[in-house]
Amino acid sequence: MPRRAVINATMLVLAFNLVPLGAISTAHAGVVGSQAYALAEARGQRIDRVSAFLARDQVRGQLEAMGVDPAAAEARLAGLTDAELIALEQRINELPAGGSALAVIGIVFVVLIILEVVGVTDIFSKV
Numbered sequence: 001m002p003r004r005a006v007i008n009a010t011m012l013v014l015a016f017n018l019v020p021l022g023a024i025s026t027a028h029a030g031v032v033g034s035q036a037y038a039l040a041e042a043r044g045q046r047i048d049r050v051s052a053f054l055a056r057d058q059v060r061g062q063l064e065a066m067g068v069d070p071a072a073a074e075a076r077l078a079g080l081t082d083a084e085l086i087a088l089e090q091r092i093n094e095l096p097a098g099g100s101a102l103a104v105i106g107i108v109f110v111v112l113i114i115l116e117v118v119g120v121t122d123i124f125s126k127v
Contacts, residue, residue, distance in 0.1 A: 046085045053092050062108040068121055076120045084114055
């Protein structure tokens, strides 16, 4: 009789182990097109270039002097649209290689305007 009880217990355990098999969800995969991948890669590169610019000591100093937290500006950078990123990157690329104080102030001003329009800061309403 004990052998029969062991077999019944084993069958019961196996039966309960089969119950969750119907609840297992399946993974769905899709193909990412070349264009979508290229656009995502280009956006990531733009964000990296603008982040590198914002990481410079002069730019951080100007942002802090104008009351903008560099961490907030960096966090908001990811929320910019592609058009805003392109415009900002073009403005950065127009700067001379050595960079002048006036050019740095200009680009910081452009960044501040973008942050103001997007609603991250309230710099110009305080004036």
